[in-house]
Amino acid sequence: MVGLIFDSLRDPGTPVAARRQAPGAATAARPPAPAPGREAGTVRFESVSKTYRSAAGPVQALDRVDLAIPAGAIFGIIGRSGAGKSSLLRTVNRLEAPTSGRVLVDGAPIDALDTDGLVALRRRIGMIFQHFNLLAAKTVRQNVALPLTVAGVPRRDIGPRVAEALRLVGLEDKADTYPSRLSGGQKQRVGIARALVSDPEILLCDEATSALDPETTLAILDLLRDINRRLGITIILITHEMSVIREICSDVVVLEGGRVVETGPVWRVFGAPEHPTTRALLEPLTRGLPSDLAARLQPQPAPGGWAILRITCSGQAAPDLSGLAEAGAPVRLLQAGIERIQGRAVGRMLVAVPAEDPAEDPSTEARLRALGDVERVGYVPADAAVG
Amino acid sequence: MSPQMIERLWQAFLDTALMVGVSAGIAVLAGIPLALFLVTSGPGGIFPAPTANRVVGTVVNGFRAVPFIVLLVALIPFTRLVAGTTIGVWAAIVPLSVSATPFFARIAEVSLREVDAGLIEAAQSIGCRRRHILAHVLLPEALPGIVAGFTITVVAMIGASAMAGAVGAGGLGDVAIRYGYQRFDTTVMVVVIAILIALVCVVQFAGDTAVRRLRAR
Numbered sequence: 001m002v003g004l005i006f007d008s009l010r011d012p013g014t015p016v017a018a019r020r021q022a023p024g025a026a027t028a029a030r031p032p033a034p035a036p037g038r039e040a041g042t043v044r045f046e047s048v049s050k051t052y053r054s055a056a057g058p059v060q061a062l063d064r065v066d067l068a069i070p071a072g073a074i075f076g077i078i079g080r081s082g083a084g085k086s087s088l089l090r091t092v093n094r095l096e097a098p099t100s101g102r103v104l105v106d107g108a109p110i111d112a113l114d115t116d117g118l119v120a121l122r123r124r125i126g127m128i129f130q131h132f133n134l135l136a137a138k139t140v141r142q143n144v145a146l147p148l149t150v151a152g153v154p155r156r157d158i159g160p161r162v163a164e165a166l167r168l169v170g171l172e173d174k175a176d177t178y179p180s181r182l183s184g185g186q187k188q189r190v191g192i193a194r195a196l197v198s199d200p201e202i203l204l205c206d207e208a209t210s211a212l213d214p215e216t217t218l219a220i221l222d223l224l225r226d227i228n229r230r231l232g233i234t235i236i237l238i239t240h241e242m243s244v245i246r247e248i249c250s251d252v253v254v255l256e257g258g259r260v261v262e263t264g265p266v267w268r269v270f271g272a273p274e275h276p277t278t279r280a281l282l283e284p285l286t287r288g289l290p291s292d293l294a295a296r297l298q299p300q301p302a303p304g305g306w307a308i309l310r311i312t313c314s315g316q317a318a319p320d321l322s323g324l325a326e327a328g329a330p331v332r333l334l335q336a337g338i339e340r341i342q343g344r345a346v347g348r349m350l351v352a353v354p355a356e357d358p359a360e361d362p363s364t365e366a367r368l369r370a371l372g373d374v375e376r377v378g379y380v381p382a383d384a385a386v387g
Numbered sequence: 388m389s390p391q392m393i394e395r396l397w398q399a400f401l402d403t404a405l406m407v408g409v410s411a412g413i414a415v416l417a418g419i420p421l422a423l424f425l426v427t428s429g430p431g432g433i434f435p436a437p438t439a440n441r442v443v444g445t446v447v448n449g450f451r452a453v454p455f456i457v458l459l460v461a462l463i464p465f466t467r468l469v470a471g472t473t474i475g476v477w478a479a480i481v482p483l484s485v486s487a488t489p490f491f492a493r494i495a496e497v498s499l500r501e502v503d504a505g506l507i508e509a510a511q512s513i514g515c516r517r518r519h520i521l522a523h524v525l526l527p528e529a530l531p532g533i534v535a536g537f538t539i540t541v542v543a544m545i546g547a548s549a550m551a552g553a554v555g556a557g558g559l560g561d562v563a564i565r566y567g568y569q570r571f572d573t574t575v576m577v578v579v580i581a582i583l584i585a586l587v588c589v590v591q592f593a594g595d596t597a598v599r600r601l602r603a604r
Contacts, residue, residue, distance in 0.1 A: 093512055115516070123514040133509035137527035137604065146523060147513040178604040194513065204512075 040106050041071035041201040041234040043092055048101035050087050050258070061087040063258040064101065069236060069251075071201075074228050076245040076266070077238040078281060079255035085238040088255065089204050092236065093125045094118055106201065123151060126195025126233075130207035132187040134179040140166070140190050141175040147198045165193040169223065185216035192223065196231075203227070205237035209244060221247045242285050246270060246341060254278045270339075271314030271346035286348060289377060290335060297378040301355035304382035308334070309351050309365075313372035315344040323367045329354050331368070355379050388574055396562060396575075400582060402476050403558040406548045410483035411541050414491045418540075419533070421447070421488065422495035423521060433507065433517045447489040455486050455547045459554060466554075479556030483544060491540040498532025499525055531601040538594025542587050559583060 050062040061084045069075045077085045090096035091103050094110055102111045110121055134143050144165055148158045166172050169189035179187055188208060195203055205224065209217040225248045228235050239245065245252050245266060253263040256277040262269055273279045289297070293308065301307060313319055319338065324331045331351050338347035349371065353364055368374050388396075425447070427433045428440040453461065459482045466481040467473050502525055510524045526533075549560020559579050567576030 095508055095511060119514045119516060122512055125512070127509070127512035129505060129509060131503075131505055133503070133505040135506060135524060135528060137530065137601075138523075146510075146515075150513070150515050150519045150523070180604065198513070 041232070042104075042106060043069040043202065043234070043236065044104040044107075045088070045091070046102050046104065048088070048091060048098045048103060050084070050091070050096065051099045060258050062091075062098065065255075065258070065260055067253055067260060067263065069234065071234050072228070072232050073251055074225070074235045074237070074249045076249035076252040077236065077255060078240065078242065078245055078252060079238075079277070080240065080281070083255040084258040085240075085255055086206060087258075089206055089236060089238050092202070092204055093122050093127060123147065123198050124200050125202045125204060126198070126200035127204040127206065128188065128191040128195050128208045130210045132179070132184075132191045132211075134187055134190055134194075136178065136180055139176050139178055140171065140182070143179065143190055144193045144197050147194060151198065161197055162193075165197040168196065168227070169193045183216075184212050185219060188212065188216075188220050189223070192220075192227070196227065196233075200233060202234045202236065205235060207239055208237065210239065210241070217244070218247070224248060240281075242270075242281050246285070246339070250342070254281065265342065267315045267341040267344040267346050270341055271344070272312070286337065289350070293334070293380055293384060296380045296384045298380070299378060301379045302381045303355075305355040306332070306352040306380050306382070306384065307355045308377040308380060309353060309368065310375045310377050311349040311351060311368060311372045312375065313338060313345050313347050313349070315346055318345040319349075319371040321371075323370045324351075329364050331364070350377070352380070388578070392566070392575065395566075396559075396578065396582070399557060399559045399562040399579075402556070403545065403548050403560070403586075406476055406479050406483060406551060406556065406558055407541060407544045409480050410487055410544055410548075411537070413480070413484040414487035414540060414544075415537065417484070417488045418491035419495055419526075421492035422499055423525065425492065425496045426499040426525070427517075427521075433520055447492060450485065450489040451493065455482070456550050458482050458486055459550060463554075474555035476556055476558070478554055479548065479551035479558075482554075483547060483551060486547060487540055487544050490543065491536065494536030494539060495529070495533045498529040498536060501532065502528045531598050534594060534601060535598045538591060538598075541590050541594070545583065545587060545590070 045065045045067040048062055048065045049060070052059045052061055063084075065084075065088060077088060079085050087096055091098050092105065094103075094113070098111070102109045104110070105121065105125070110118075113121060135146070138146070141162055144162045145158050148161060153161075163172065163175070166175055169192050171186060171189050171193065174182065174186065174190075179190060182190065191208075203224075208224075209220050212220060221244065224235060224237075227233060228248075235248075237244070237249070249266050251264065252266050252269050254261050254269070254275060254277055256275070261275040262273065262278045269278060270282065273282055288294075289308070297308070311319075318340075324333075331353050334350040334352055336347070336349040338345055338349070340346075351368070353368075365374055421443070424434075425440065425444060428436040428443075430437055432440075450458070459479075462482045462485060463473050465485075466478050469481050470477045472478050506524050506528060507520055510520050515523065548556075548558050549563070552558060552561030552564055555561075559582060563576055563579040566572045567579060
């Protein structure tokens with residue numbers, strides 16, 4: 001299945017790609033930076049706030065969000081439930097209107113659009129959903145054709161474009177099936193085809209993989225990444241899973257209580273998270289101190305014991321392990337997770353060195369510092385299963 | 388049973404079928420727009436008009452509250468205005484339609500409300516206007532439930548049509564009362580009941596089959 005999709009994506013004759021492909025998009029490892037002045041596919045939030053009235057009083061969903069999303073980016077919005085991710089995403093195609101502030105799409109504010117303007121805007125912005133939101137009474141073909149049907153596209157033009165969109169997502173053979181007969185991953189592919197059939201500049205993904213199993217999630221993310229590369233479409237996705245961000249995003253913004261608490265390239269936010277919320281969201285990926293060591297951690301060194309050091313690699317060059325070997329004292333590697341994100345080494349290592357040493361022997365710590373930022377976690381006794 | 392009685396029963400069956408058929412048609416034509424209005428004009432609907440929504444909702448409840456036999460009598464002036472007469476099959480169709488429309492509208496409303504708000508949101512996100520949402524989302528997605536509700540409405544109307552005999556409308560109920568009950572003709576009573584049971588079974592079977600076909604997609 002996945003191979004089929006990639007084959008169709010690689011097919012240079014695919015008309016959809018020819019029509020929309022940004023120059024150089026297919027060859028660049030990351031989407032090309034937009035040329036100066038080019039604003040198609042950009043989104044800018046200017047002090048966007050949103051307050052809901054609820055039975056329990058007003059709820060502030062968004063609090064003065066300022067954010068610029070460049071064309072061609074895969075931009076992740078992450079936060080806990082209720083952090084305002086969904087509201088923020090929905091202000092882009094005005095499924096929700098901000099209480100104050102404004103949103104600019106392609107450099108133009110969208111807050112004053114009338115119905116016709118809004119419909120035209122939405123036809124330039126595709127959207128996919130956690131629960132797919134396919135029409136059960138229509139076949140796959142009819143679902144994908146709907147954006148064109150309601151836009152008044154002549155019937156003879158709809159057929160080829162729907163076929164093209166279905167080929168892009170690898171579902172040509174399911175055109176006459178009803179959605180209820182498809183798997184979750186296939187339903188999301190139909191959702192993607194429906195979102196792409198009207199050639200949007202921007203694709204909004206609302207927890208698009210949250211209802212899918214891990215394998216299908218990866219396949220859908222691969223598809224989104226290839227769509228981004230091939231077609232140069234700006235993708236804005238919201239998720240509560242850091243792994244999704246790590247997998248495909250170029251930039252990320254962390255929301256908490258409707259506010260932007262951290263934003264930047266993924267490698268930096270992952271490598272050196274600054275805000276507690278970001279750290280908490282990263283927790284499942286980073287793994288803290290193993291519980292057996294945590295239980296025996298003490299603030300003072302014990303004779304013959306070990307010092308536990310955490311080395312954080314936040315986007316420098318790949319760590320040179322020969323530094324460990326050349327350290328004067330023994331260095332035990334307890335736990336490590338180094339990943340390559342956007343070409344940079346990001347992650348953490350937990351090592352143990354003899355407790356007496358680090359303070360007195362600066363050469364060991366100096367050598368370790370070549371690997372990344374070194375932080376003393378604490379000490380464990382000699383028998384704490386380190387050696 | 389005499390041949391005359393068989394002839395009478397056949398005519399009564401046709402009267403019942405005509406009364407229920409025409410009234411059911413009117414109930415659909417008037418009830419579905421009414422149901423769409425009730426669903427879409429509420430708070431958060433796609434045509435928000437909360438005041439009108441409350442007014443129409445109250446009127447619908449009012450008609451639903453009045454027992455059919457009372458409605459039949461209370462509507463006599465209106466019936467005369469519309470049908471030009473107050474007796475006969477066509478006179479009975481007026482109160483039957485007036486009674487069935489709010490009933491069916493409420494049932495259809497339930498099905499329309501069950502259409503996932505996410506589908507409406509998805510339709511808006513692909514550039515659907517409100518009329519497109521009615522035509523491509525609300526009605527087709529709610530159709531199985533609406534057909535099931537229509538079946539219930541028709542069965543209820545077959546029952547109500549028996550009371551229309553009170554305005555000289557004829558029909559199976561009228562025959563059962565006049566011959567079966569008032570003349571103690573048990574055979575007629577049993578035959579009428581058997582016909583009504585068969586009629587309801589056929590209607591229910593047809594409705595269930597249609598719903599099953601629609602849901603099988």
